[in-house]
Amino acid sequence: MPGIRLDIxxxxxxxxSDDVDMVVAPGSEGQLGILPHxxxxxxxxxxxxxxxxxxxxxxxxxxxxxxxxxxxxxxVILADAAExxxxxxxxxxxxxxxxxxxxxxxxxxxxIDGARAEASLRRSLARLKVAEMARRRKxxx
Amino acid sequence: xxxxxxxxxxIRGVRSTAKITRAMEMIAASRMRRAQERGLAxxxxxxxxxxxxxxxxxxxEAGQALHPLLQRRPIKKIALVHITPDRGLCGGLTSSLNRTxxxxxxxxxxxxxxxxxxxxxxxxxxxxxxxxxxEFTHLGDRPGLMDTQPISHIVIDDYxxxxxxxVCLVYxxxxxxxxxxxxxxxxxxxxxxSIPAAQKVEYIYEPRPDAVLxxxxxxxxxxxxxxxxxxxxxxxxxxxxxxxxxxxxxxxxLIDGLTLLYNKARQEAITKELLDIAGGVEALA
Numbered sequence: 488m489p490g491i492r493l494d495i496x497x498x499x500x501x502x503x504s505d506d507v508d509m510v511v512a513p514g515s516e517g518q519l520g521i522l523p524h525x526x527x528x529x530x531x532x533x534x535x536x537x538x539x540x541x542x543x544x545x546x547x548x549x550x551x552x553x554x555x556x557x558x559x560x561x562x563v564i565l566a567d568a569a570e571x572x573x574x575x576x577x578x579x580x581x582x583x584x585x586x587x588x589x590x591x592x593x594x595x596x597x598x599i600d601g602a603r604a605e606a607s608l609r610r611s612l613a614r615l616k617v618a619e620m621a622r623r624r625k626x627x628x
Numbered sequence: 629x630x631x632x633x634x635x636x637x638x639i640r641g642v643r644s645t646a647k648i649t650r651a652m653e654m655i656a657a658s659r660m661r662r663a664q665e666r667g668l669a670x671x672x673x674x675x676x677x678x679x680x681x682x683x684x685x686x687x688x689e690a691g692q693a694l695h696p697l698l699q700r701r702p703i704k705k706i707a708l709v710h711i712t713p714d715r716g717l718c719g720g721l722t723s724s725l726n727r728t729x730x731x732x733x734x735x736x737x738x739x740x741x742x743x744x745x746x747x748x749x750x751x752x753x754x755x756x757x758x759x760x761x762x763e764f765t766h767l768g769d770r771p772g773l774m775d776t777q778p779i780s781h782i783v784i785d786d787y788x789x790x791x792x793x794x795v796c797l798v799y800x801x802x803x804x805x806x807x808x809x810x811x812x813x814x815x816x817x818x819x820x821x822s823i824p825a826a827q828k829v830e831y832i833y834e835p836r837p838d839a840v841l842x843x844x845x846x847x848x849x850x851x852x853x854x855x856x857x858x859x860x861x862x863x864x865x866x867x868x869x870x871x872x873x874x875x876x877x878x879x880x881x882l883i884d885g886l887t888l889l890y891n892k893a894r895q896e897a898i899t900k901e902l903l904d905i906a907g908g909v910e911a912l913a
Contacts, residue, residue, distance in 0.1 A: 496676065498670050498773045499666070501672060514834060515834065526832060527831045529831040529833050529834070530834035530835075556680065556831075563676055565680075567847070
């Protein structure tokens with residue numbers, strides 16, 4: 488199968504390594520889809536969902552930010568954290584979302600720039616969204 | 629015979645100590661293996677990020693202002709991240725780490741501040757009245773990247789605010805199961821590795837190269853700290869394993885010696901009793 492090699496690594500482990508047909512990632516300048524023979528590219532990634540298409544199937548992952556590198560021979564994603572949809576701990580993500588939101592409103596009232604709370608809010612939202620999408624997809628089947 | 633009983637009690641005591649040290653040895657061995665595996669699991673990420681930084685640094689070097697974490701400044705204040713075990717019973721590891729940091733500090737002409745990670749190092753730093761910027765203890769045997777991030781954040785923040793001009797990691801490098809060497813490794817400013825020109829690929833950068841570099845560098849620092857901590861855990865566990873193996877061997881040797889002594893004493897007692905009986909029979913006859 489003429490695909491492209493995809494490696495997803497985090498600081499703690501190798502999450503994914505296989506030949507795929509297409510990768511759709513949340514780039515910092517917008518969603519971007521990588522097909523084989525893409526030109527070399529290096530971009531930051533935002534928290535969001537990562538879709539991997541492989542032989543008619545689609546795999547969903549949540550990533551919490553990182554980098555994507557396209558090289559002539561392969562695609563490498565350096566993720567801060569990456570989880571497959573089925574690995575996501577929904578209750579934990581939900582709790583994180585609540586916490587971040589509370590902190591954000593508090594900080595707004597105090598007039599503090601809540602960059603860190605906002606980042607963690609975005610991360611938890613990305614996880615929740617991917618989990619939700621995977622759940623719906625399963626229900627449809 | 630009081631003496632015989634004392635020896636027997638001693639043997640029993642030593643034997644139960646040997647059992648404990650043997651168990652500790654095996655626990656340390658399995659934890660060491662796990663720490664090593666985790667260290668290896670992060671390697672692709674570390675290599676990748678190093679390569680990209682080298683690439684980017686070469687690209688932005690021409691004319692543009694360097695990223696704060698790459699900036700070299702005259703050194704007026706040094707920070708050392710002192711990574712030590714939380715627990716003892718690991719041979720000479722802690723003391724050799726402490727010796728390393730102490731002699732390093734003595735060599736410097738500028739003030740040095742210590743960020744102590746691990747209980748043993750904290751105690752040492754406090755005992756010696758060194759300047760301590762922060763302390764982190766009880767990271768456990770399996771810290772995640774999240775657990776080590778506060779350490780990296782302090783370092784990054786203080787470096788970018790010109791509090792420190794040089795930051796080094798002091799930790800036990802894992803060389804082999806038998807050898808762990810304390811080392812001092814520069815963390816900040818980041819020294820980008822130079823890469824051979826043949827490997828260079830022209831990338832499109834999104835957003836601009838300096839922006840990518842800016843968000844990559846803190847991650848690189850986090851990664852280095854995390855890696856050093858994992859490696860020092862592997863060192864700690866292997867040092868403990870070796871120490872406990874020695875302890876078990878010593879205990880077994882002690883048991884052998886004591887058993888010999890015990891048997892001799894027993895034999896002596898029996899001989900004496902026989903002589904008594906023989907003497908008694910003779911007296912009666």
